[in-house]
């Protein structure tokens with residue numbers, strides 16, 4: 001892609017400093033994201049997907065969590081260097097995040113209308129249309145039926161799917177350039193889930209926003225994503241175009257993930273079918289972190305962490321096997 005990336009993440013490290021040790025939640029993550037592109041982030045529970053997303057938003061839980069290294073270039077400016085008040089302008093306007101549980105994003109004591117209005121007010125205010133009308137327009141954009149009536153509902157008066165749509169409306173209120181969806185559809189049933197995904201795609205086509213899609217579901221990856229980053233123990237094990245990743249996975253971990261997915265069009269939780277456990281992030285083994293579970297492990301794997309190897313256009317993985325030509 002010739003266009004400059006909207007987001008260029010370089011060597012990002014986010015650690016937690018706990019009483020029992022340093023948890024390397026994000027340990028040298030790099031990727032780029034272009035306007036209009038959808039990048040999937042997949043990986044087992046605890047691999048650092050959410051912490052990567054929260055780092056981009058500069059919302060890592062404080063004070064234990066710290067971005068200790070790396071750059072997050074958004075339109076060329078390093079977000080790591082921004083103050084929290086500068087970030088407040090960027091969050092909600094340029095970069096938005098939709099979380100898994102809509103109840104944690106919505107305030108139970110305010111009507112949904114109020115909450116959408118509040119976001120519209122904070123975003124670039126267009127005085128030509130009233131705030132209420134703009135909020136109702138947004139609710140109808142995310143396909144909430146009878147938005148004028150729903151405007152006065154409290155979150156608990158809506159179904160889970162509707163609440164997630166409201167969160168979606170809030171997220172797109174400021175016409176963000178980057179939307180991060182962290183397991184945003186997990187709590188929805190299959191039909192509502194696919195309607196919601198179709199809606200996100202539609203909005204993306206309309207606005208050209210870039211999306212980061214964090215999910216456990218390879219069916220969603222296949223349908224939604226252009227490129228995929230596979231995370232393992234705080235690092236990107238492999239990154240590739242979605243087709244290349246499915247057709248020719250280079251990293252043994254990705255290979256194992258693919259084997260555990262019988263059919264990418266099915267909703268499958270792949271997490272439990274790979275033998276062994278990921279390593280504790282505060283006690284990483286020397287060398288390749290996948291070595292204890294890897295069927296191809298050899299001596300060098302235990303000595304140092306593998307370099308990132310290019311295996312094709314825009315396709316790279318961290319594995320010694322690739323360097324040795326295996």
Ligand SMILES: Nc1ncnc2c1ncn2[C@@H]1O[C@H](COP(=O)(O)OP(=O)(O)OP(=O)(O)O)[C@@H](O)[C@H]1O
Nearest residue numbers: 016023025044045046047048049050051052061281
């Ligand atoms: N406040 C904290 N203190 C210490 N460690 C933390 C804290 N929050 C998260 N971690 C650790 O950071 C690591 C990465 O967590 P993260 O939430 O990014 O995982 P994830 O890939 O999003 O997993 P899931 O698929 O379960 O959502 C985990 O090992 C987790 O235990």
Ligand code: SF4
Nearest residue numbers: 288291294301319320
């Ligand atoms: S570096 Fe070695 S242990 Fe790690 S994934 Fe590659 S072959 Fe397996």
Ligand SMILES: [Mg+2]
Nearest residue numbers: 049050051182
């Ligand atoms: Mg998570």
